Amino acid sequence: MSLKIIHTADWHLGQTFFGYDREEEHDAFLNWLVDTLAEQQTDVLLIAGDVFDVANPSASAQRRFFHFLKEANRRNPHLQVIVVAGNHDSAARLESPIPLLEELNTSIVGIIRRTESGEIDFDSLVIPLYNKEKKREGWCLAVPYLRQGDYPAPEEGHDTYIAGINRMYRQLYDFADARRQPGEALVAMGHLHATGAELSDDDRSERIIMGGLESVSSDTFDEGLAYTALGHIHKAQRIGGWENLRYSGSPLPMSFSETNYRHQVVAVTVENGCLLDVEPLPVPLFAALYRIPEQPASPEEVVEQLAGLPVANQEEGDEPARWPYVEVRVLLTEPDPGFRHRVEEALADKAVRLTSIVPSYPKREEADTVRPLSYNDLQRIAPLDMLKHAFTSKYGGELPEDIESLFNDVMREVSL
Numbered sequence: 001m002s003l004k005i006i007h008t009a010d011w012h013l014g015q016t017f018f019g020y021d022r023e024e025e026h027d028a029f030l031n032w033l034v035d036t037l038a039e040q041q042t043d044v045l046l047i048a049g050d051v052f053d054v055a056n057p058s059a060s061a062q063r064r065f066f067h068f069l070k071e072a073n074r075r076n077p078h079l080q081v082i083v084v085a086g087n088h089d090s091a092a093r094l095e096s097p098i099p100l101l102e103e104l105n106t107s108i109v110g111i112i113r114r115t116e117s118g119e120i121d122f123d124s125l126v127i128p129l130y131n132k133e134k135k136r137e138g139w140c141l142a143v144p145y146l147r148q149g150d151y152p153a154p155e156e157g158h159d160t161y162i163a164g165i166n167r168m169y170r171q172l173y174d175f176a177d178a179r180r181q182p183g184e185a186l187v188a189m190g191h192l193h194a195t196g197a198e199l200s201d202d203d204r205s206e207r208i209i210m211g212g213l214e215s216v217s218s219d220t221f222d223e224g225l226a227y228t229a230l231g232h233i234h235k236a237q238r239i240g241g242w243e244n245l246r247y248s249g250s251p252l253p254m255s256f257s258e259t260n261y262r263h264q265v266v267a268v269t270v271e272n273g274c275l276l277d278v279e280p281l282p283v284p285l286f287a288a289l290y291r292i293p294e295q296p297a298s299p300e301e302v303v304e305q306l307a308g309l310p311v312a313n314q315e316e317g318d319e320p321a322r323w324p325y326v327e328v329r330v331l332l333t334e335p336d337p338g339f340r341h342r343v344e345e346a347l348a349d350k351a352v353r354l355t356s357i358v359p360s361y362p363k364r365e366e367a368d369t370v371r372p373l374s375y376n377d378l379q380r381i382a383p384l385d386m387l388k389h390a391f392t393s394k395y396g397g398e399l400p401e402d403i404e405s406l407f408n409d410v411m412r413e414v415s416l
Contacts, residue, residue: 001133001271002270003129004041005270006036006040006046007046007268008047008048008266009050009231010086010234011026012052014053015053020325020355024319026064032283033068033072033265034075036265037079046140046187047082047083047231048191049086049089049231050086051085052088053088055090056090069104080106080107082140084231085144085145087191094110095111109125110144111144112144120152122175126176127142129185136184137184138185138187139176140189141169141172141176141186141187142189143189145232146168150168152164166216169190170222173188177224182273183273186222186224186225188221188227188228189230189231190230193216195216195218196239198237199235227244234250235247236264237249243275248266249263251265256289258289259291262282262285263285265283266281287321287323288325290325290326290352291329292309293305299339299342306347307346313351325355327356328358330358330360334400384411387399
């Protein structure tokens, strides 16, 4: 018999995007996922961490999660759900409703438990996997986000975080391998940063340690694993060129670098203990992300483009929750303090949501040749000369006469 699995992660329920709540986006994704689980006749749903965006999620975010579990079970009564905690989740809070969620065939692993002798309780991390006929088809190594000390202690010598994670997965694999019968698969879960993973640009939610100090090698995962479902990195991808070692990615866009990127969940089929098929399932985009313009332009050009955007018409069913998010990109050659006001005026009646204004500055030869000021220079330099130097360094041109005149007025008032 085969086992049908869907792998997802990094929902970040309760997240806001530049101050806008994403409740309706999350509802749309979860409704789509419930339908997909039923249509695919899925046996097991793996959620690889970061269910919530913060350790103390709002009541509405928690209600959304529990409602999803109830609906998924109602539509697909044989569905088994396995959840591990991510670094954004509170492990204890995520586990607290386990006595109730067991009735929905849901297992949650957040805390690394230990036996009375102080050893890792591997039994609590290994969960049997069943198909719709209730036949056991494999075992899941359900490993949450590991913090210092969550892994087995070394026998001797200096220990590192990476060595501890390697030891955890290898010992857990051996423990599960001793349990399985012929034809049963071993599937692993993890919430971590794997070496070689491609990160999303400007994604504020991904927690990556500088220099890759928490980067785990693909060799950590035994070749005998049929599939490894990872979370933490928000861009869907294979690791190390392996089809069976994957990040599902986040179901919602997390930054404007993802404007042309399709988010997904991963459908996995395991048969006779081996990987049979992997199929990415694209998640429908609820609210688009636009960069206007695609390349930074002058303030006048930007305002003109914004003025040409479609006008909101809520009377005809135009839903504000579906309006695109907009990042405005402007090329500045001099300060323009009134630009934000002009942008807001241009968008006042438009069916879009302004998130941010990102300025950029031209690179000119004059700016490249500006000599850095020494300490002695700063001791002797006149305030106006310092302003001119700073302006040229940032904008690449000469200080405008009107700004120089205003600065001189300020200096005269200060000296009175």
